[in-house]
Amino acid sequence: MAAAGTAGARQAGHVAIIMDGNGRWATNRGWPRLVGHRKGAERVKEIVRASSDLGIGWLTLYAFSTENWKRSTEEVLGLMAIFARYIQREAEGMAREGVRMRFIGDRSRLDPKLQRLMAGIEAKTAHLKRLNLTVAINYGGRDEIVRALRGLACDAAEGRIDPRDLTEAAISARLDTHDLPDPDLVIRTSGETRTSNFLPWQAAYAEYEFTETLWPDFSTAELAAILARFSNRERRFGGVKA
DSSP states (O other): OOOOOOTTOOOOOEEEEEOOOHHHHHHTTTOOHHHHHHHHHHHHHHHHHHHGGGTOSEEEEEEEETTGGGSOHHHHHHHHHHHHHHHHHHHHHHHHTTEEEEEESOGGGSOHHHHHHHHHHHHHHTTOOSEEEEEEEEEOHHHHHHHHHHHHHHHHHTTSSOGGGOOHHHHHTTSTTTTSOOOSEEEEOTTOOOOTTSSTTTTTTOEEEEOSSOGGGOOHHHHHHHHHHHHTOOOOTTOOOO
């Protein structure tokens, strides 16, 4: 359920991160790109563990986009293996540390075994509240909106809803993120300044921060510094300064 922002909000309760730069991190060192992805997975563990201590209640990570299938078969298969290994190894730790884990994106194209692992950790951690961790796998913002609108159109065609009743709230309720608050802050690592089809509906009024740091080098200290800068921003949500 998308939460409406309030003017003057200073706490980044929901932080979303585009984790970019794994491949370049490895290439810069003369290593295969998958080495960078494995290093990036280790960085995820560190950032997740630090997030609640930094005041973050919701953390959403962009792990694999609908466009990433264009990469080499070797890299895609390697990434899927890393995802599966991460879920298997981290499930118990997540539960012990009070982290609820869930996934957004179109799961239909993913390997059935990976889908089962995702569903299993979601069920295992569903009652936990210390930190809400969401991982976007095979996620694309436009794809998400199309899937939501397709479902609404089918309901309208079959008479279950009146098209005149369609509102922003009705669309938000059909998105993968229907039970998440909108992000307050979106961070992209690696120096790129694109949003890359990540949460376009939800991040309409989010603050953005672009850092030159490649994801495997992104530290909790840098995250804390970004949050400190965020706390000094004035968020008006279309209004004017008081």
